[in-house]
Amino acid sequence: MKTIIRKAATTLILMTMLGSTIFGQEYARMERIKTLQIEKTANKPEAVTNVVEINVTDEFNYLKIKVQGNFDAGEILVEIVDPLGEVKRDFSIKNGKVVTETGLNMKGVVIAEMERSYRNPVKGKWVVRSTSKKADGKILVYSLQIYNPKADLIELEQIERETDSHLRF
Amino acid sequence: MKKLLVPLLLSYGSLSNSNAGIIIKIDLDTTRWAPVAYLSVIGDYTKINSISYSQIIATSKVSPDGIYKFSTKYYPEKDCLYRVHFARRGYPPASLVIGGADQNYFFLFACKEEEINIISEQGENTIGDLKFDGQGRNSALKELNIKLKIFDSLDYQGTQINNRFFWDAQFNEIKKFADTCSYPLVSLYALYYIDYDKDYLIDPKFYHNYLRKWKSEKSEYFEVFRKSLKGSKTNVWLILLISFSGLTPIITVTYKVYLKRKNNAKNMLTELSINERKVFELLKQGKSNKEIASELSISVNTVKSHANSIYSKLKIRSRKELINFDI
Numbered sequence: 298m299k300t301i302i303r304k305a306a307t308t309l310i311l312m313t314m315l316g317s318t319i320f321g322q323e324y325a326r327m328e329r330i331k332t333l334q335i336e337k338t339a340n341k342p343e344a345v346t347n348v349v350e351i352n353v354t355d356e357f358n359y360l361k362i363k364v365q366g367n368f369d370a371g372e373i374l375v376e377i378v379d380p381l382g383e384v385k386r387d388f389s390i391k392n393g394k395v396v397t398e399t400g401l402n403m404k405g406v407v408i409a410e411m412e413r414s415y416r417n418p419v420k421g422k423w424v425v426r427s428t429s430k431k432a433d434g435k436i437l438v439y440s441l442q443i444y445n446p447k448a449d450l451i452e453l454e455q456i457e458r459e460t461d462s463h464l465r466f
Numbered sequence: 467m468k469k470l471l472v473p474l475l476l477s478y479g480s481l482s483n484s485n486a487g488i489i490i491k492i493d494l495d496t497t498r499w500a501p502v503a504y505l506s507v508i509g510d511y512t513k514i515n516s517i518s519y520s521q522i523i524a525t526s527k528v529s530p531d532g533i534y535k536f537s538t539k540y541y542p543e544k545d546c547l548y549r550v551h552f553a554r555r556g557y558p559p560a561s562l563v564i565g566g567a568d569q570n571y572f573f574l575f576a577c578k579e580e581e582i583n584i585i586s587e588q589g590e591n592t593i594g595d596l597k598f599d600g601q602g603r604n605s606a607l608k609e610l611n612i613k614l615k616i617f618d619s620l621d622y623q624g625t626q627i628n629n630r631f632f633w634d635a636q637f638n639e640i641k642k643f644a645d646t647c648s649y650p651l652v653s654l655y656a657l658y659y660i661d662y663d664k665d666y667l668i669d670p671k672f673y674h675n676y677l678r679k680w681k682s683e684k685s686e687y688f689e690v691f692r693k694s695l696k697g698s699k700t701n702v703w704l705i706l707l708i709s710f711s712g713l714t715p716i717i718t719v720t721y722k723v724y725l726k727r728k729n730n731a732k733n734m735l736t737e738l739s740i741n742e743r744k745v746f747e748l749l750k751q752g753k754s755n756k757e758i759a760s761e762l763s764i765s766v767n768t769v770k771s772h773a774n775s776i777y778s779k780l781k782i783r784s785r786k787e788l789i790n791f792d793i
Contacts (some may be wrong), residue, residue: 363566381755381770382777382784388564391518406558410519412566421774426783 333436335373335429344430350439351423353380358440360418364425364438365410366374366390371432377413380421386413486579487537490550492586492594492719494528497572499552499592501528504559505536508573510690511658518564521549525559541564541578544685545603545651549573551594567591574604575651603649610652613640614659634754641665646678650683654691664786666695668752737779745772749788 331349355361366375368390376387388409425438489505506521507515513521526534534550551571553561563570569591576582582604589595598604617636637660657676666673673695680688738746739760748758755769763768763776782788 346603378783381773382782382787384784384786386564387515388562389513391516391520405519405560407517408518408557408561409515409564410562410568411515411564412568419770 318340333427333438333440335368335371335427335432335434335436342431344428346426346428347399347424349425350437351421351425351438351440353418353423353442355420356446358417359443360423361376361412361440362413362425362439363410363412363425364388364436365408366427366434366436367406367408368432368434369406370434371430373427373429373432373434373436375409375436376412376426376428377411378424378426380419380423385415461462486539486581487535488548488550488574488582488584489514489587490534492534492584493532494552494592496526498554500557501527501557502553503528503534503536504551504553506549506551508549509686511547511655511687512690513564514547514658516674517560519560522560536584537577538576538580541576543578545577545649546577547573547655547687563592569593572596573607574598575607575649584748600719603652606647606649606652609654610640610643610647612658613643614656615660637764637785641672645672650680651685651687653680654687657691661786662691663694664752664789667789677691730737738776742776742779743771745769746776746788748786749773749776750791752785752789 329445333347333349335345335347351360351362362377364375364377366373372389372391374387374389377385379385386412390407390409423440425436427436488505492787494501503526504515504522505526507523508521526536528534537549539559549571550573551562553559553570554568561570566606567590570593572593574584575584579710585596585597587597596608598608602621609686613636617633617640640656640660644653644660647653647656662673677692677695741764744762745758748761753761755766755773758769759766776788780788780791782791
């Protein structure tokens with residue numbers, strides 16, 4: 298099947314277990330990078346949907362998701378959807394590769410990033426869903442899950458800061 | 467610091483009085499951020515989280531005293547929503563960071579030949595804490611954004627049940643803000659944020675009253691809003707018009723397709739178990755998991771389990787789709 302989207306063999310560069318004892322009693326798991334390679338589909342005007350799943354289990358009580366869309370053609374909508382099917386947040390990119398009516402003569406790559414954090418997230422399969430049309434580019438998805446016994450926000454943010462440098466695009 | 471900046475900005479404004487504009491004083495870390503500001507016009511509230519080159523209408527390089535300025539000379543007479551953003555070094559001009567410490571934009575309303583002074587003080591993200599001069603609609607927008615930030619970060623607050631409780635409270639708070647805000651475009655901005663489309667099905671009276679209140683508001687934003695509301699009077703008139711036109715064959719075919727789809731939907735519904743159908747009915751009424759659990763005397767987890775199964779069997783992905791699912 299001529300699928301227009303290849304998961305680029307789901308370039309799972311690292312599925313790092315930062316060890317269950319790195320932060321004392323806390324557990325942290327970071328998944329990076331899942332890359333969705335969206336290829337140009339100029340002859341197929343219909344929208345194409347693709348998903349990256351993030352499995353949130355009882356082990357963790359904090360979830361952070363970072364998504365970056367990097368496109369030089371087409372339209373794309375990216376949504377974070379929780380296991381109950383509710384869209385938690387979204388962003389969209391449009392890149393027509395034409396000089397715009399603004400007269401500024403700007404064109405080229407368009408990048409959008411979105412970052413969301415959830416304490417006590419709903420357990421199950423969270424989904425980063427992309428719907429693209431005539432698009433050419435890629436989507437990077439990072440997730441960070443932490444377990445902290447008290448689910449204390451200050452402690453969680455401290456752990457997050459310590460691991461955040463790994464989550465930079 | 468602010469005491470020093472305000473006279474500086476005011477003098478800057480007065481010097482260029484005939485050339486009014488948006489004047490922004492912001493101290494960016496220029497080792498990370500390019501010293502250029504981009505101004506985009508957001509013609510449609512559904513595009514708030516959207517980025518494209520066609521939105522960008524002007525750029526401004528930083529002046530030696532750290533000020534960015536956009537002329538408002540050629541703006542539309544009526545208020546429009548604008549977004550000012552900055553790009554990280556090495557990133558393209560059209561780059562947007564939503565959420566987190568690197569959030570790189572803010573919104574404001576402006577109209578033709580208006581002068582707006584903005585000072586950024588140190589805050590949680592790149593943009594910082596913005597101070598608008600005066601107490602107009604941009605200050606109201608800032609006040610709203612503080613509420614929206616709380617609404618958006620509710621997942622931090624505690625257990626699922628607590629989240630739901632706080633979510634409902636914050637939802638009503640934002641709706642109340644929309645109801646009482648004296649600036650129509652700020653008020654409408656609030657409704658877009660809370661997914662008014664879904665809420666309209668639950669509380670249509672609020673929206674009918676809202677439309678009545680702002681019936682004289684002619685901006686494009688309100689026109690789009692009016693059109694998008696389901697069950698509007700416009701739709702009723704359109705149906706009546708079609709009924710009396712000579713489009714009977716087209717209407718017949720459309721009706722047959724509609725019936726076929728309806729039958730398919732009915733067939734799909736027969737796949738649901740009795741309990742799932744009960745949950746489906748309550749979800750369709752817009753009730754929360756907690757409310758459903760209470761009404762059916764089952765646990766919230768069981769409701770979630772039924773909901774997942776319903777989504778899977780009906781091939782839908784969200785509550786919004788479920789509410790719109792035609793039986």
